[in-house]
Structures are given as C-alpha cells and as structure tokens.
Amino acid sequence: MSKHVKEMGVLKDHLGKHQLKFTRQRELILDAFLKQEHITAEEMYHQLARKDPHLGLATIYRTLNLFCEAGLAQARHFGTQTQYDNISHKGHHDHLICTGCGKIVEFENCDIERLQEEVATRNGFTIQTHRLELYGLCSRCRH
Amino acid sequence: MSKHVKEMGVLKDHLGKHQLKFTRQRELILDAFLKQEHITAEEMYHQLARKDPHLGLATIYRTLNLFCEAGLAQARHFGTQTQYDNISHKGHHDHLICTGCGKIVEFENCDIERLQEEVATRNGFTIQTHRLELYGLCSRCRH
DNA sequence: CTTGAAATTGATAACCCGTCTCAAAAAGAA
DNA sequence: TTCTTTTTGAGACGGGTTATCAATTTCAAG
Missing domain, CATH: 3.30.1490.190 (Ferric-uptake regulator, C-terminal dimerisarion domain)
Incomplete structure (x- = not known):
C-alpha cells in the first residue's frame, strides 16, 4: 500500500520516542497527506470521508499537528485558515x-x-x- | 502632540481619497501604533484603556486594518493571533x-x-x- | 493468546479571534 | 447651525481549532 516508506519510518520513529502509538488513522492520514503539496484540515476531512466516514475532524487536526512535531509537515497561517505543507515537496x-x-x-x-x-x-x-x-x-x- | 507628522499625513491622504473621516480615535490609535514595532489589537486595546476607557475593540481592529490599506501597517498571522507591524520601523x-x-x-x-x-x-x-x-x-x- | 495499563479516538462542547450589526454619536461640507 | 454621511461602541455572531471524556484500540508483559 504505502509508497511512503521513508516518511512512515520518520513517523514511527517519532511515535516510538514519545510513547505514542501507531494507529490505523495515523497511517491513513499520513498516506493522504503525502500525496499533496499542502492541505487544510478541512480539505483532508472531506477527502477521507469516503475511505473512513467515521474519521473525526479532531483526529485530523491532532494528527496534522503531530506531523509538524515529527518534522513531516509545516503549519502556515493564512488569514483564518491553517495550511499544512508537505515538507518533502519543498x-x-x-x-x-x-x-x-x-x-x-x-x-x-x-x-x-x-x-x-x-x-x-x-x-x-x-x-x-x-x-x-x-x-x-x-x-x-x-x- | 504628534511627532508622527509624516505618517499622520499619509493617513489623512488616504482618508481624503476614500471619503473617510479623520476622527479622534483614529488619531489616538495611530499615535499609539507608531510608538511600537508591532502590536496585536488586544494589546493595543489594553494600552489605550487608560486614555480612553470607552474605546471599543472593534474600532481597534477596524483602524488597524485601515492602516494596512493606507500602507502604514502590515498584518501578519502568527498562530491564532494577528500582529500588526509598523512599516516605518526600519x-x-x-x-x-x-x-x-x-x-x-x-x-x-x-x-x-x-x-x-x-x-x-x-x-x-x-x-x-x-x-x-x-x-x-x-x-x-x-x- | 490473554490481560491490562496507557494512549487514542470520535462527537461535540467550548474557546478564541476577528467581523458584523445597528442605533447613537461625530465629522464635515454647505 | 443643519443635514448627510461616516464612525463608533457594545455585544452578538461565525469560522477555525482545541478541550473534554467515555468508549475503543494499541501493545507490551505474562
């Protein structure tokens, strides 16, 4: 499934170092995230609604912020919204x-x-x- | 009172070109604004509370946005807040x-x-x- | 393969910043 | 002064993000 082996490794590494767990949602969100140059939480929420209708918006926010901490994403504030940029597409x-x-x-x-x-x-x-x-x-x- | 003759001129010029009026509040806020390198609306609200306890927060926001349009300020979004930078500060x-x-x-x-x-x-x-x-x-x- | 402690999730309430509303006040031209 | 237009202040409102918390899931230890 995942072609994002390297980034998945970075995430798992970060999770391991902070006693956090690898979950289905985190994997799903990372895969979706890495396909884009940048995305908002709201956009991702709609994109993933098909794959997992029960995925909550709060989880998206939490996970994107986690990616920032892991160094995979970067948050940028534009007006009212926050864009999460894919670091690997710099x-x-x-x-x-x-x-x-x-x-x-x-x-x-x-x-x-x-x-x-x-x-x-x-x-x-x-x-x-x-x-x-x-x-x-x-x-x-x-x- | 005002040592900010040049900036006050820029403001009046902008007001004149857009059928806007020169008010006590706009003068007060510009004077306070020009003394800082950057400030948030909330900070200014507290600073000016002494000089004019009835000055509304909405007026601060409106006025700072006006300064941006007049080229005296520049808005910057940091996390949840908006910083208004003083352009004339070199x-x-x-x-x-x-x-x-x-x-x-x-x-x-x-x-x-x-x-x-x-x-x-x-x-x-x-x-x-x-x-x-x-x-x-x-x-x-x-x- | 269980078990159980610890972390995560999802739904939604709460929060916060900034804007909008609107009646009252002020500006400014005539 | 008079009259029209703009501005103000107070609070309601709105959108984006975070906090809450019971239920669920992860995962290491047995």
Missing part, C-alpha cells in the same frame, strides 16, 4: 512583489539561504522551510 | 517559527538585508518592506 521560490502594480518576480539566492541556516543554528533551530517576500516598487512604478 | 526584525510548538524567536541580520537589497536592485526594485519567516523545529521539539 520548492524554494522567494518573491519580489511590487506594491504598485502587483507584479511578482521569483528569485533564488543561495547566500541568503546560507545565512538563514546560520541564524537558525545560532538559535537552536533546524529549518524545514522558509518564506521570504520583498515588497517594493518595480522600475516602472517608481516613475 | 530596524525591522524577522522571525524563526517552530512548527512543533509555535514558539517564535525574533532576529535581525544585516547581511541578509544587504543581500535582499542586492536582489531587489538587480531586478529593478526598490524595497519598501519585507517579510522573512524561517520555519523549523526548535531544540526542544527536535529532541
């Missing part, structure tokens, strides 16, 4: 956004990424991913 | 966010800022502000 695209016309330019900068790692290490963090947005005026909008 | 700091427990560590890094400027210049942009968030696990959640 595409590092940063953005330059023009506040005048809304133009968006993508860029990548290794030096910045290296410095980010440095900052994280200095603070005892292990980076999973990041978000960098530069807001300003593009040449046209600057006049 | 010692603008960034955030390390733990995806496990939600802990937030603020940091500042001049080298990163310099590289951001470089990227912007290379693309013809003039940066007004930015948002940099590093997501990962703090030492405690990594274990």
Whole structure:
C-alpha cells in the first residue's frame, strides 16, 4: 500500500520516542497527506470521508499537528485558515512583489539561504522551510 | 502632540481619497501604533484603556486594518493571533517559527538585508518592506 | 493468546479571534 | 447651525481549532 516508506519510518520513529502509538488513522492520514503539496484540515476531512466516514475532524487536526512535531509537515497561517505543507515537496521560490502594480518576480539566492541556516543554528533551530517576500516598487512604478 | 507628522499625513491622504473621516480615535490609535514595532489589537486595546476607557475593540481592529490599506501597517498571522507591524520601523526584525510548538524567536541580520537589497536592485526594485519567516523545529521539539 | 495499563479516538462542547450589526454619536461640507 | 454621511461602541455572531471524556484500540508483559 504505502509508497511512503521513508516518511512512515520518520513517523514511527517519532511515535516510538514519545510513547505514542501507531494507529490505523495515523497511517491513513499520513498516506493522504503525502500525496499533496499542502492541505487544510478541512480539505483532508472531506477527502477521507469516503475511505473512513467515521474519521473525526479532531483526529485530523491532532494528527496534522503531530506531523509538524515529527518534522513531516509545516503549519502556515493564512488569514483564518491553517495550511499544512508537505515538507518533502519543498520548492524554494522567494518573491519580489511590487506594491504598485502587483507584479511578482521569483528569485533564488543561495547566500541568503546560507545565512538563514546560520541564524537558525545560532538559535537552536533546524529549518524545514522558509518564506521570504520583498515588497517594493518595480522600475516602472517608481516613475 | 504628534511627532508622527509624516505618517499622520499619509493617513489623512488616504482618508481624503476614500471619503473617510479623520476622527479622534483614529488619531489616538495611530499615535499609539507608531510608538511600537508591532502590536496585536488586544494589546493595543489594553494600552489605550487608560486614555480612553470607552474605546471599543472593534474600532481597534477596524483602524488597524485601515492602516494596512493606507500602507502604514502590515498584518501578519502568527498562530491564532494577528500582529500588526509598523512599516516605518526600519530596524525591522524577522522571525524563526517552530512548527512543533509555535514558539517564535525574533532576529535581525544585516547581511541578509544587504543581500535582499542586492536582489531587489538587480531586478529593478526598490524595497519598501519585507517579510522573512524561517520555519523549523526548535531544540526542544527536535529532541 | 490473554490481560491490562496507557494512549487514542470520535462527537461535540467550548474557546478564541476577528467581523458584523445597528442605533447613537461625530465629522464635515454647505 | 443643519443635514448627510461616516464612525463608533457594545455585544452578538461565525469560522477555525482545541478541550473534554467515555468508549475503543494499541501493545507490551505474562
């Protein structure tokens, strides 16, 4: 069934280290989660309603938060909702956004990424991913 | 009273362009807002309770959102709360966010800022502000 | 294969932040 | 001042997430 052997291992490892148990629901949710780049708890609830009509929303939330703790997911807050991002699909695209016309330019900068790692290490963090947005005026909008 | 002449001008300009009115509350909230680097609506509510016990929380929210539209503030969603950042504050700091427990560590890094400027210049942009968030696990959640 | 302690689940109540409602008050142009 | 329009304040409301708790499941020990 599961092609997500590596991630399943990470999960089991985390469970073992925290006296948590491997359950049918956790396996089901992880399999569904890993097929997406990002998803909300509500979306997953609807997706899994077919496979397991009795799976509760609370369990989805608890499990997605568990994935965050295990380092498999990353929660991002957008307005009222929370997106759970699949860490293994990390595409590092940063953005330059023009506040005048809304133009968006993508860029990548290794030096910045290296410095980010440095900052994280200095603070005892292990980076999973990041978000960098530069807001300003593009040449046209600057006049 | 107000040392925030420039920002007050920006606000009045925005109000004028949108048939909105200049009120005692908006002036009060802007003055308080500009003294901080960032603040939540709730915090401001408590801060201003002394000066004006009848100032409503809804008014704070409405006004802070107005500041965002006027370009004086920037809303940021952290966990359950919304932080309103003071755009004019230049010692603008960034955030390390733990995806496990939600802990937030603020940091500042001049080298990163310099590289951001470089990227912007290379693309013809003039940066007004930015948002940099590093997501990962703090030492405690990594274990 | 049991047994039993400990963890998990599901349903829903509770919670919290932020927005909406609406009558009363204030702003501001005439 | 007068009148229209906008804003305010208080509380109700709403959506997303977490807490509660009895019933169920896991899993290690026997």
